[in-house]
Amino acid sequence: MSESTEKKMVRLRSSDGEVFEVEESVAKVAKTLQDMLEEDCADAVIPITCVRAPILTKVIDYCKDQVMISSSSSTTNNPNERTEQERKAWGQKFMEGVDSSTLCELLVASNFLNIEGLLNLGVDKMVSMIQGKYPQEIRDMFNVVNDFTPEEEEEIRNQNAWAFERDPYYKKRSSSK
Amino acid sequence: MEVVQGGGEECCYSGGEREQRPWSDLCTDVLLRILTFLPFVLDQLSFRGVCTFWRAAARQAPAAGEDQPQLEQRPWLLFTAGGDGENEEKQKKVRLLLDPKTRRTYRMEQYWPERVVEGAVCVASRHGWLLYHSPPQSRLFFFNPFSGATIDLPYIESISPASFDGHPTDDECVVIGIYQTHPHEIIICYCGRGDAYWTLARCRTFWSWGPFTHAVSCNHLFCFMDPCGRLFVFNFLKFSTIECRGPPLNFDSFRVAYLLVSHLRVYAAFVDVHTGAVCVFLMRPAGMILSGSNLDGLNPLRYTTGF
Numbered sequence: 001m002s003e004s005t006e007k008k009m010v011r012l013r014s015s016d017g018e019v020f021e022v023e024e025s026v027a028k029v030a031k032t033l034q035d036m037l038e039e040d041c042a043d044a045v046i047p048i049t050c051v052r053a054p055i056l057t058k059v060i061d062y063c064k065d066q067v068m069i070s071s072s073s074s075t076t077n078n079p080n081e082r083t084e085q086e087r088k089a090w091g092q093k094f095m096e097g098v099d100s101s102t103l104c105e106l107l108v109a110s111n112f113l114n115i116e117g118l119l120n121l122g123v124d125k126m127v128s129m130i131q132g133k134y135p136q137e138i139r140d141m142f143n144v145v146n147d148f149t150p151e152e153e154e155e156i157r158n159q160n161a162w163a164f165e166r167d168p169y170y171k172k173r174s175s176s177k
Numbered sequence: 178m179e180v181v182q183g184g185g186e187e188c189c190y191s192g193g194e195r196e197q198r199p200w201s202d203l204c205t206d207v208l209l210r211i212l213t214f215l216p217f218v219l220d221q222l223s224f225r226g227v228c229t230f231w232r233a234a235a236r237q238a239p240a241a242g243e244d245q246p247q248l249e250q251r252p253w254l255l256f257t258a259g260g261d262g263e264n265e266e267k268q269k270k271v272r273l274l275l276d277p278k279t280r281r282t283y284r285m286e287q288y289w290p291e292r293v294v295e296g297a298v299c300v301a302s303r304h305g306w307l308l309y310h311s312p313p314q315s316r317l318f319f320f321n322p323f324s325g326a327t328i329d330l331p332y333i334e335s336i337s338p339a340s341f342d343g344h345p346t347d348d349e350c351v352v353i354g355i356y357q358t359h360p361h362e363i364i365i366c367y368c369g370r371g372d373a374y375w376t377l378a379r380c381r382t383f384w385s386w387g388p389f390t391h392a393v394s395c396n397h398l399f400c401f402m403d404p405c406g407r408l409f410v411f412n413f414l415k416f417s418t419i420e421c422r423g424p425p426l427n428f429d430s431f432r433v434a435y436l437l438v439s440h441l442r443v444y445a446a447f448v449d450v451h452t453g454a455v456c457v458f459l460m461r462p463a464g465m466i467l468s469g470s471n472l473d474g475l476n477p478l479r480y481t482t483g484f
Binding site for chain 1: 203204206207210211214215217220223224225226227228229230231232279
């Protein structure tokens, strides 16, 4: 560990070649990078091969925020410390406006860089997007190709027929009144 | 360094133009995490129906509707669709599933085994499994309505009511019920997973029993209740002790009673048939305590006096 008071910087290169310079503490929020930095096996520029620049920007934003919280949480009466509710609201705001393809890339990035908190935010968002949807709606939303064979499709259809057919039971009843 | 370059292979993305990311590239563990955080059973089924990769990932998770240790499942209510005349035959094969949160009902027409359609009665349900009793064959069997799996239990002449403790695919799972032979005698029937026969415990008393309407089991205790709301507890670890516990309630007013298990605790709920007011008691070793009520306009104190 260096003795200097100057903050140590780490450089990260996205898959599309953009280089980001961040403080070491920020990079260390990502467990994968932390391990590398502690083993001192990081070169001048760390290539993050599966993350594109816009996604890496978002990831770094998240890490910076985490550093800000944790650096001040040791002191008492910390203005940055958040209640559970505030944390939730912050997470929601952070994920606001994230479209489905960005969400996917964020999930991949946070899983790969091992950032538990960000992964949880992404999973929560994904769960809220999937709830109450049919498989076809999920495919449309996330641009997933239906690659089942007709036989498999039929089998699935039989297995969860009720997930495909919403029951008009209540509607009929209320309209007949 | 290798970690970065090698580890990402599976989810690797060749940059360049911004294109739609193929979702099927998500790593299995991320997909699994998403699946385990879906609390409602139909959402889990939808998830499995998206594409082959998602479906394959889901194979590593418990079957849809079954308990997942990480997360509480959202409860659902399964019921038969009433039918009239010509519809009746058809409606026998229909079950409806209610999601209490969204108040949506879903319909299911196929997939029910013949014996479920032909007169088997659901006597208990837990962990996403239903316990059926089929009177013609005098058999109890488990049925999972989402995977279609059934598990048969050994022959028993008669059993009512019955209950089970533990997940039906777990070694600790125990099915327990009552076989009443005489007003002053009941036989407690007990069958563990893998047992070829039922174990029977005969109980004779001075008072007359039952007929029992409700039964639950939890924490090695088997609790059953008669229509008067008298509650009996049998410890099937010690294989002894039938206690009679009356809730501190005035039964002139309350008539309908239910027994339920939630979070490994046994509750007894009493409903006033006239006003619909509900009183819920928590069962404790020392007796029953009032844990909540919605006695609209009634004085709860009146109902906490001795039974």
